[in-house]
Amino acid sequence: MEEKLRTPERVKDLYPEKYEKKAILRESLLEVIRRYGYKDIETPEFEYLDFFRKEKEIISHGELYKFFDRQGKCLALRPDITPLVAKAAAASNSPDEFPLRFCYTGNTFINDYENHGCSKENTQLGAELIGIPSEEADAELLAMSIDCLRKTELIDFNITIGHTEFIHSLLKSAKLNSDIQEEIEVLIRGRNYFGLEEILSTLDIDPTVKRIFHKLPDLIGDVSVLKEAEKYVVDDRAKRALLRLHRVYDTLSLYGYENYVSFDLGLYGEHSYYSGIVFHAHTYQTKEVIMRGGRYDHLLGKLGKAAPAAGFSIMIDTLLSALEKQKVPFETSASNIIVYSKELLKTAIYFATKLRENGKHIEMFKISGTHTKDTYVAYAKQIHAKSLLYMNDENVISLTNIETETEKLIDISDKKGLI
Secondary structure, rough: OOOOOOOOOOOOOOHHHHHHHHHHHHHHHHHHHHOOOOEEEOOOOOEEEHHHHHHHOOOOOHHEEEOOOOOOEEEEOOOOHHHHHHHHHHHHOOOOOOEEEEEEEEEEOOOOOOOOOOOOEEEEEEEEEHHHHHHHHHHHHHHHHHHHHHOOOOEEEEEEEEEEHHHHHHHHHHHOHHHHHHHHHHHHHHOOOHHHHHHHHHOOHHHHHHHHHHHHHEEEEEHHHHHHHHHHHHHHHHHHHHHHHHHHHHHHHHHHHHHHHHEEEOOOOOOOOOOOOEEEEEEEOOOOOOOEEEEEEOHHHHHHOOEEEEEEEEEEEHHHHHHHOOOOOOOOOEEEEEEEHHHHHHHHHHHHHHEEEEEEEEEEOOOOOOOHHHHHHHHHHOOOOOOOEEEEEOOOOEEEOOOEEEEEEOOOOOOHHOO
């Protein structure tokens, strides 16, 4: 392929048929979220690099796309939208006594060298609830995310719930130095339990705490796993985390959605800004997470306006891929084609205008000397058009129903009969 036609590694063009499916999916999910009272917000696609610096617990510099503006200031493409929504909330003049409910959609950019199977540009769609610290708020977000996934008609999906404080309690009890603790956090976030076992074998820590670390891969299942996990509580911090998960589950049961969730006490969340409940959604036909979320009560405080917050993001490209593999149907728009001779241009424009006013999608082609009527019919079938209007006679035109492969002739003076 010529150099000028190449695109950068792990980004791609989206052609009309797939783009329309993606647009339909986006709008249908946003409509679900809006019904919960969430309002649309838009954030910049790039920010000052300083905003993403590691001590603000957002993302490491190595995963950012960085560039300079004309003043020499270093900027970065956004790797995640949640921190930018948090920044907008911190800068807003909304009354503190009332919560903020935002929803959004947009592309994110991650310069990830390790995960070669994933795209570097992805579309996120999500919601953020800012100002309510309760388990009812956690349950609302879970219920809303379940409603979103149900709306897509996924054949099967499950949301796995964990709590960062359960892991934090173990890390605190292990009394590790900061470097070792960070290494263990990375292993747990990456579900690398073999690596965790290896590093634990080199550490001199409380055998009880080490045993609980070893047990993490087994603390997965329905709500009964929370009772099982009580045997491995090392402090009040972990006890409060389990109680919170029980209460979220009980509240979610009021929505009738308890069968959509399970628990995983080893789930830690991929972002270090998470500070409470965390959750992931999976479906078959893809190994990737289709939705992730959690509570991040400390992030807004780092941005200048302390407030509790929680939210979730749906990975639109991954979700769309799963829907296509599961052969979930999409009701996409279908074109209708008008093919006309040079002499009938005026009539063709008249019909096209009237049909478009009636909500039809109309493509127009002037008859080419190299194409026959069958050529245009074949093209109509290729693009899944509904009908083809062939105008090459001053008195009679041909209307072909592409779906049924039937044809009828229409008197060109009978304009009402066609429109």
